[in-house]
Amino acid sequence: MGNLLAEYQRSGEKLSNRIDRAWIDSLLRFELQSRNIDVPFNYDVTNANGDSLIFTSTADGKKPQFTTDEIYKTAIFNKDVVNDPGMLRISFPEKNSLILGRMKASMATTAALIFVLTFCFAYTITTIIRQKKISEMKTDFINNMTHEFKTPVSTIMIASESLLDPDINTDTSRVSRLAHIIYEENERLGNHIERVLNVARIDKNDFKLENKPVNINDLIAVVLDSMELKLQKCNAELSLELSAEHPVIIADELHFSNVLYNLVDNAIKYSDGNPKITISSFNKNGQVVIKVADEGIGMSRDQQTRIFEQFYRIPTGNVHNVKGFGLGLSYVNTIVKRLNGSISVRSEKDKGSEFELKFATA
Template sequence: MDVSKKLLIVIFTMFALLTVLLIIAAHTILLSSYYDLETRDTIKNTEKIEQAIAWEALSIDRTARDWGFWDDTYKFVDTLSPEYIESNLDDSTLYDLDLNVMLFINKSGVLVYPMSVDLVNMTNVPVPEGLLKQIDSGTLTTRENTDQIQGIILLDEGPMLIVARPILTSFGEDPSAGTLILGKYIDNFYISSLEERTQTSLSFYTINEEMPSDFQEVFDEAASNDGSAVKILGSDRVAGYFMLRNTTGEPVALMRADYPRDLYAQGKNTLGYIYVFLLLSGLVIGTATKFSLDSLLVSRLITIDGFLENVKREKDISKRLEVEGEDEIHRLSKGINEMLSSIRLAEQELKAREYEKKFILDSLEEMVVLRDPNFKILWANRAALNNKDLLMDGAESPAADSPEAPDTDNIPKSRNLPAPDCEDHELTSSEGKTWLIRSKPVCDEIGNRIAVLETGVEITERKNYEIELFRAKQEAEVANRAKSAFLANMSHELRTPLNSIIGFSDLLYEKVYGELNPKQTRYVGNISNSGKHLLNLINEILDLSKVEAGSFELHYSAFWMAEVFAEVRDMTFPFATSKGLKIELEIESNLPRIYADKERILQVLTNLVTNAIKFSSENGSIRVKAAQMDSFLKITVADDGIGIAAADHEKLFKPFSQIDSSSSKKYQGTGLGLALVKKIVQLHGGTVWFESEAGRGSIFGFSIPLPGRNE
């Protein structure tokens, strides 16, 4: 598809979208405005009907006030004078007042004179029972001179508009003599007369009746607000609703007024004219824009496209493009001419660099081979061609631009072709030399492999060195295992006589075989202590030998860390007390049970605490803490002793190693304790660490997995 057709599609698509957006905006804004105007007009007309009913109530209230403030009425409630009845309460009174009921109630709340008629059938009827019940309950009787009761009450005969006024003298100074109640039914006759006066179709439902769905929906909504609402009943009708309330202000009925949707219909017609105008405007403007762009832009672009096609077909970059004008397209033509000149210069530079690349790669002693994704050779330098038996290729012949193309026709194929993604592999040439071949994929911008680059380096000497190193390592491992076996055997041989020495010396020290003098007791105690120290040393050597020989076993069980802390405290308390040291134990609350080798964890913690006591100054303190960190148990032993210089940190945890000779003389030991600590913790799957500075004390710690990691 050419530019002209694309431009036509783009222009008319843009104008179509713009027109649609304008139509949607106009439709939304104007219809919303017409709807708001229609709603306000409906509310205004509905308020007129509501006002008509309010005027009706006001008229009845005015009548009640005229009769209730009459001195003769004030006397009549007490006397029931026949003259008052004959002159004022004849059969035509209610018809003249357009009322259904007139009730006189004395100050005791007793109905003394009732009047009730049917205005439609022009007959006298009994006072409604529902009205009498409300009078008996006192809800329609006034108590103060200023009281006024007005509203709709629901009776079995229908809803009635009620007004009640206190019966007072003309001056209103004396106490009320009772209550005057006037009422008028809101029946079909009244609704019809209201429709004639307002020229509106009205519907009326009370809460005692089954309301239509729209009435029920509006009633539920309007009951919680001001009691009015507007609802669309269809494309040609809109309704306004207002609530009627009883004497206590509670909603009891809902009236609806229906109106034609003339404003809305007029708005839709206006929108139709706007839509037609927008569509015609879009077509005219789009067509004019298309022809203008064709003459100013498209024809000149076609000229440029034809020139480029001609250059591509003839492969002649010496041609030049001529376009008239002083605009962007003219500058584009100048840029094309400059680009063609740059391409010509780039071709010359590329040929020169290609020659330099071939010269440099051929001078290398390393092999360099470039292959396609199918592992066929595209290019190889001279070192690679001199070792044809190492080249692995699936092609019958190399690429034509190879520097030694005629000599690579007989390159042998490999029986073990490596995968293109392999990194390193070793090959041995027919001359017995070992080469390290490294393969690296060459990818384009989107990650697709377009070639594989191979480089080869001779590693014959390094390979021989690695073989000798491996043999030396094997010999060292054999010697180490022999050493471990020797130490284990020697430890077992030494433990048997040491147990006898320690046992008999303890018996002598405890004077089982008789009394000893003080010097003999001291010497026997020294024998026992030295034997126990030597036995402990042999046990550590034996444990370390087992670890190195791979025969060290752990016996797992579940236990509380507090038990281990208590044993460590009891074992190290005499040693700490002799130096005036305090051992502070802190175990985190809610710490779970530990699943590990209890005896070995006790050994680790005892070694760390003993080590801290040994290197602490007198009257100091040792702080031992246990806390949970993620899924590990973290235990730290801190002291305020001599500390360890940074230069001596690497000597820690090494067997038979202490800080220096002077320290070795002052603080006795073999250096096996920390080495064994590290081995035992590592066998549990944990780690050991320390923090220390010379003269600032030390912190040794270790962590082991909690049960969730071991089980």
């Protein structure tokens, strides 16, 4: 009641006389600074209806333009009932830059977290897919290995049972033939085991190369001589073009002969009908170049990018149509690189493949 009486006593007083401009300006700045709002601002004071301007203040000295969406307003004398309470309007021309500036750190952190989460998600998915492919290849490897081991073991078992037959014991020619079969299958089984062990040693880096000067022309002849029966059995047409005048390289004779054996063996495996194989050697730019080419089933571009992976085998319809574990070319690639050489392949589907090895001359 006392406030209302005092208001009636000042009822004729103008709004401009009731307002202290310096007090409003200093109070505004104090409140804004206490809230850590340090940006330019414009304000004006009008009557309650906003149709009579009492005074104004701008950051740039120009007449302020107030729009409904950009201003904040409040009554100056909000408890006055009789007199005009007045209106204070304030705007911040650089409000958006203030908001963005304050959000910059949180936005950067959010963007960084999103990037990290996206990377982790992509890496996880890629790892899962890679592990799935490796698991599938290992499963195929185990299946193939079981099949490859089972065949010679079964053959040896049958031959051994035949030798126990008294009727066969008296026939020396049949005993000799069965003994020869057991020997061949045992040798085949030993070769399979040696291949798996070689790859295991390579994975563990548990082998040493005994490097020495090796004549690759002579070594090719030795390898082909050891494969003579295999080449004859499949009626292979072999063409040799060993024209390297400086054929000596520094290599491990055993492992390098295995490299050549694997390449020729693959040429036989992946050929339809009678294999046609060309082996050549020549010198170029201070290097010895060895090529092993065939006219077999060839490979697609996608297959060429994966043939040096462990356990990878080129699909041939029937998984056991082409014997092997998918370890040969992985072994070849590793040995060639350990000998500071390079290996490349050129192939075309249904037209054949050509493997090229390059080594520095000794």
